[in-house]
Amino acid sequence: MNTDDLINLLATNAGPVKAHSARRRYTLSVACGTAGALALMLSLLRIRPDLAAAAHMPLFWLKVGFVLSLVVAGLFAVIRLSRPGARLDRVPVAMAAPLLAMWAIAVYVLIEADPQQRLGLFLGSTWKVCPLLIAILSIPVFIAVLWAMKGLAPTRPRLAGFSAGLLSGAIAALVYCLHCPELDAPFIGFWYVLGILIPAIVGTLLGRSLLRW
Amino acid sequence: MQRTTREEGWRAKEERLRELLIGGLAGDNAAYQVFLKELSAHLRAFLRRRLASLPDEVEDLVQESLIAVHNQRHTYDHGQPLSAWVQAIARYKLIDLLRRRAAVELLTDPLDDEGDFFTTEDSDAALARRDLNKLLDELPDRHRLPIIHTKLDGLSVQEAARITGMSESAIKIGVHRGLKALAARIRGSA
Numbered sequence: 001m002n003t004d005d006l007i008n009l010l011a012t013n014a015g016p017v018k019a020h021s022a023r024r025r026y027t028l029s030v031a032c033g034t035a036g037a038l039a040l041m042l043s044l045l046r047i048r049p050d051l052a053a054a055a056h057m058p059l060f061w062l063k064v065g066f067v068l069s070l071v072v073a074g075l076f077a078v079i080r081l082s083r084p085g086a087r088l089d090r091v092p093v094a095m096a097a098p099l100l101a102m103w104a105i106a107v108y109v110l111i112e113a114d115p116q117q118r119l120g121l122f123l124g125s126t127w128k129v130c131p132l133l134i135a136i137l138s139i140p141v142f143i144a145v146l147w148a149m150k151g152l153a154p155t156r157p158r159l160a161g162f163s164a165g166l167l168s169g170a171i172a173a174l175v176y177c178l179h180c181p182e183l184d185a186p187f188i189g190f191w192y193v194l195g196i197l198i199p200a201i202v203g204t205l206l207g208r209s210l211l212r213w
Numbered sequence: 214m215q216r217t218t219r220e221e222g223w224r225a226k227e228e229r230l231r232e233l234l235i236g237g238l239a240g241d242n243a244a245y246q247v248f249l250k251e252l253s254a255h256l257r258a259f260l261r262r263r264l265a266s267l268p269d270e271v272e273d274l275v276q277e278s279l280i281a282v283h284n285q286r287h288t289y290d291h292g293q294p295l296s297a298w299v300q301a302i303a304r305y306k307l308i309d310l311l312r313r314r315a316a317v318e319l320l321t322d323p324l325d326d327e328g329d330f331f332t333t334e335d336s337d338a339a340l341a342r343r344d345l346n347k348l349l350d351e352l353p354d355r356h357r358l359p360i361i362h363t364k365l366d367g368l369s370v371q372e373a374a375r376i377t378g379m380s381e382s383a384i385k386i387g388v389h390r391g392l393k394a395l396a397a398r399i400r401g402s403a
Contacts, residue, residue, distance in 0.1 A: 001345040006276050007249040010283040010392075013363045013370070016240030021287040083288045084305065085297030153285035155305040212309075213285070213396070 022079045022152055029148035030075070033168065036140025037175045045133070045179045059183040062105070066188060067173045069098040070196065074167030078145060081160040082152035095166070099193065106189040124182040127191050133179075134195025138165075138172035142199050146210060154211050161207020162200050169196030231295040238286060252299065253279055259303055270310060273343050273399075278306045280396050309400070348398045356391030359384040 001009075018024070054060045073094035080086040110118050124130075145164045154160035173192050182188065230248060237245025256275050264271050281302050289298050349357060362373035363384065374381045 001276075001349075003253055003272065003276055003279070004250075006279060006345060007246060007253060009360070009364045010279065011237075011242050011246035011249055012365075012367050013388075014237065014242050014245050014283070017238045017287045019238070019287075019291070083290060083293070083298070084285065084301035085299075086290070086293060087297075153281075153288045153302070153305075155301045212400070213281070 022082050022148075025148040025151055026075065026079060026145070029144035030141070030167075030171065033141030033144035034171055034175065036144065037137045037172050040137055040140060041175050041179060044136070047178050048181055051178065054183070057183065059185075060177075062185070063183060063188050063192075064174070064177055066098050066102050067170055067177060067192065070095070070170035071167065071174060073098070074163055074170050077163035078149060078160070078167055081154050081156060081163055082149055084153050084155045099189075102185060102189040102193075106185040109185050118186075121184045122186045122190065124184065124187040124191070126180065126182055127187065130176075130180065130182070130187075130191040131195035131198060134169060134172050134176050134192065135198035136172075137175055138168040138196075138199040141168035141171045142203070146203075149211060150213070153213060154207075157207040157211040158204050159207070160211055161203035161205070163203070164207075165198075165200035165203025166196060168203075169199040172196075172199070227295055234286070234289065234295065235291060238289070249279060249283070252282065255299070256303055259300070260307060263307060267314075274306060274310055276343075276345065277310075277396070277399050278303045280392060280399070281306055284392055284396055313400070343399065345395070345399075348395055351398065352391055352394055355379070355383070356387050356394055359387030360391045360395075363388055 048054065073091060076094060077088070077091045080088055080091060109121060113121055142165060145168055146161075149160060149164055173196055176195075182191075230251060233244045233248035233251070237248050253275055256278050257271065260274050260278070261268070261271050264274065282299065285302065289295075349360065352360070358377050359373060359379070362368045362376060363370060368376070370381050370384050373379075373384045377384070379387070
């Protein structure tokens with residue numbers, strides 16, 4: 001088949017195409033993935049009994065705000081990385097800013113605290129399970145986001161895989177906030193970030209083979 | 214001054230192609246065909262410059278890039294420069310080809326090259342050149358028949374549905390998935 005024949009084949013009955021495919025696909029996949037993560041959380045864990053009381057604490061909202069801003073940065077990243085030739089612009093800054101802010105707060109908290117309390121602020125009471133639980137909760141989101149991405153056209157597959165993982169991890173962490181008893185910045189800034197990075201690293205490693213088109 | 218005029222000419226061309234594509238995305242198949250035709254010439258020049266050492270691969274890669282542009286046309290954002298979108302696709306396909314070739318060359322015993330030395334370049338090229346018809350024939354009926362009826366014979370979706378006994382949505386999905394499967398087979402065959 002020569003190239004002109006191919007062009008005829010492609011153009012014949014090509015028909016209209018819906019716009020905003022990336023936004024539509026990610027809306028659907030994030031909704032399904034979040035529902036999956038919630039269901040998984042409710043079956044494996046439970047909502048912290050003092051959630052209503054926690055919701056009055058600024059530290060709780062600091063944690064939620066931190067994770068939520070990573071979700072938003074991750075969303076921008078996956079949408080842009082799914083379109084050939086789209087620029088990242090300030091997306092890396094949007095990803096780094098909440099991290100740096102949380103680390104700055106963590107350092108301040110540690111400096112201000114009594115030396116004997118510092119280890120407790122860092123390890124909390126759940127450091128052994130926190131990253132793993134976030135990674136587990138991220139699985140349904142990860143699958144859904146990769147499905148959406150696979151139907152689009154990422155031209156930088158490793159970076160796209162990383163962002164998909166980061167988005168899934170951040171959504172999982174957001175869901176995990178409903179269960180997690182920890183509030184201190186040194187804990188959040190390390191163990192939460194570690195949990196979010198697990199799917200991000202998996203995404204980076206799998207990106208090239210899974211997202212090929 | 215000359216540079217400005219050249220850039221203006223280039224921008225005008227890009228703008229024209231962009232309008233053709235946007236028309237095509239809205240359902241104007243004739244505009245879409247002109248778009249693909251003109252794009253193929255740009256793709257050929259772009260890829261020929263970058264594949265100077267592999268001239269036999271150029272046309273295959275032009276075809277592969279055209280299929281990719283078609284399959285991924287829903288990812289074009291109207292506000293985005295067309296050249297950035299098309300170049301990113303062409304470059305992705307180019308890198309993919311080079312990676313595939315590197316893998317194949319690693320697997321082949323370098324000593325075998327001696328035996329190939331006297332085979333003429335032309336016949337080698339003819340053998341290496343991929344035939345899309347053949348790849349199309351290998352597709353399962355649920356993909357192949359919708360493509361043949363609506364894309365090669367130019368029948369409407371309704372007519373194709375009547376002839377094959379498939380539903381209209383199955384025809385549409387068959388065309389869409391079939392072209393994706395075709396792209397996947399091209400990747401596998403090289």
